[in-house]
Amino acid sequence: MNKLAIVIALLTILLLVGCVAKKTTDTTDTTTNTDTTSGDDTSSEETDDLTSDLTEDELTDVDVELGDVI
Amino acid sequence: MKLLNKDLKKEFFSKKIFVLFILLMLVSVAYAADDCTSNQEIAQERVQAQYAFYEYRAQGKIVGMQAVIDYLESEEIDVFELETINEDLETTISSAKEAEDKQALDDITKEGKDLVKNFKEKANELVDENDLSISKVRQAVADSLKNNEDIEAKKDTAVNAARNHASNFLKSKVCLHENAQGKIKNAGGDVDELESDLNEVKTDIDELEAAEQEAYEKCGSMALVVCSEGENAVQLRKQVNEKLKQLRERTRVTGQELAVTKVKNALLDRIEKSEGRLDDDELVEIKDDVEKATTMEEVQDARKELNDLQIETTKGRQQGRDSDDENEEDE
Numbered sequence: 001m002n003k004l005a006i007v008i009a010l011l012t013i014l015l016l017v018g019c020v021a022k023k024t025t026d027t028t029d030t031t032t033n034t035d036t037t038s039g040d041d042t043s044s045e046e047t048d049d050l051t052s053d054l055t056e057d058e059l060t061d062v063d064v065e066l067g068d069v070i
Numbered sequence: 071m072k073l074l075n076k077d078l079k080k081e082f083f084s085k086k087i088f089v090l091f092i093l094l095m096l097v098s099v100a101y102a103a104d105d106c107t108s109n110q111e112i113a114q115e116r117v118q119a120q121y122a123f124y125e126y127r128a129q130g131k132i133v134g135m136q137a138v139i140d141y142l143e144s145e146e147i148d149v150f151e152l153e154t155i156n157e158d159l160e161t162t163i164s165s166a167k168e169a170e171d172k173q174a175l176d177d178i179t180k181e182g183k184d185l186v187k188n189f190k191e192k193a194n195e196l197v198d199e200n201d202l203s204i205s206k207v208r209q210a211v212a213d214s215l216k217n218n219e220d221i222e223a224k225k226d227t228a229v230n231a232a233r234n235h236a237s238n239f240l241k242s243k244v245c246l247h248e249n250a251q252g253k254i255k256n257a258g259g260d261v262d263e264l265e266s267d268l269n270e271v272k273t274d275i276d277e278l279e280a281a282e283q284e285a286y287e288k289c290g291s292m293a294l295v296v297c298s299e300g301e302n303a304v305q306l307r308k309q310v311n312e313k314l315k316q317l318r319e320r321t322r323v324t325g326q327e328l329a330v331t332k333v334k335n336a337l338l339d340r341i342e343k344s345e346g347r348l349d350d351d352e353l354v355e356i357k358d359d360v361e362k363a364t365t366m367e368e369v370q371d372a373r374k375e376l377n378d379l380q381i382e383t384t385k386g387r388q389q390g391r392d393s394d395d396e397n398e399e400d401e
Binding site: 049050051053054055056057058059060061062063064065066067068069070 | 106109112113116119120122123124127128131134135138179182183186187189190193194197204207208211228231232235236239240246247249250253254257293294295296304307310311314315318321322325326328329
């Protein structure tokens with residue numbers, strides 16, 4: 001196998017590792033906490049998470065007015 | 071011949087790996103495409119766009135102030151105070167570049183505005199005291215800004231930054247709404263109306279982007295909010311913000327209703343499984359509470375009642391067993 005092939009293979013592995021790591025992070029973020037002590041599997045967090053990204057910020061003007069110099 | 075064959079094999083193998091790599095790259099790009107630009111990135115982009123505008127506006131004032139200073143100096147008037155204000159305004163540009171958030175930039179903008187106001191007051195005093203023509207000084211300012219390539223370049227940078235920010239902000243909002251609708255749909259919710267409303271917002275966004283482009287071209291160095299040609303863009307921006315706000319609320323309500331239904335169903339399922347194992351009268355009461363619940367708070371109250379009943383029953387049974395053991399030992 002030539003050097004180029006080795007480099008490409010390594011890059012491919014890195015890419016795969018990156019994708020798996022990202023997927024794991026995303027899954028962890030949305031995992032629900034269930035109360036195992038009481039057998040309670042009715043946590044609302046899973047469904048609360050549906051709209052949590054919709055923040056209340058608005059598109060505002062970035063221009064500034066400083067007035068006249070004379 | 072053997073060597074040639076080996077080389078061909080090598081080349082074929084390299085090509086295969088290369089194709090595999092490209093395919094994986096495409097998969098990764100498609101995978102990453104699901105992600106919307108984060109709110110943090112958008113906020114950072116906004117700070118950069120506001121800084122670009124501050125630099126453009128302040129630089130224009132510095133050039134104009136210098137024209138006033140030069141004019142008064144040519145009339146042999148002491149301009150020390152004016153020069154100090156001009157230098158102070160220049161310093162604010164460096165501070166603005168370091169600003170990390172909108173509030174910090176707003177504070178610097180206020181400082182800049184005060185400096186320009188002070189300059190104007192002081193310059194007008196000097197013009198009056200020395201019986202100079204204010205229109206001539208104003209003309210000197212206008213001449214200094216005419217065809218000023220540096221200021222024009224800063225304006226282009228600012229306008230492009232503002233348009234990119236507006237475009238990315240709105241794209242991100244649409245993307246976040248699409249994701250939320252997708253999640254609701256996957257969880258079994260009905261999103262037909264939400265999808266239709268989002269499509270309406272998308273049409274408004276296209277209209278807004280066209281109006282902003284036109285306004286920036288027509289308003290020249292004037293800010294859109296104070297330029298009559300920019301009125302349409304400002305109105306459309308308000309409209310888009312309002313529609314996004316309403317859509318956000320409706321999406322939240324839909325999500326919450328779905329959440330309530332899912333938790334209610336899970337609780338009713340638990341109640342059904344607990345029949346015969348827990349106090350039936352209390353279970354009927356809790357079931358009634360669950361069925362009547364319309365908010366997550368009410369559902370959670372019922373859930374707590376069920377958990378408490380389960381814990382009490384378990385404790386009671388344990389105590390009963392302990393008591394039986396003690397009796398057996400006594401016997």
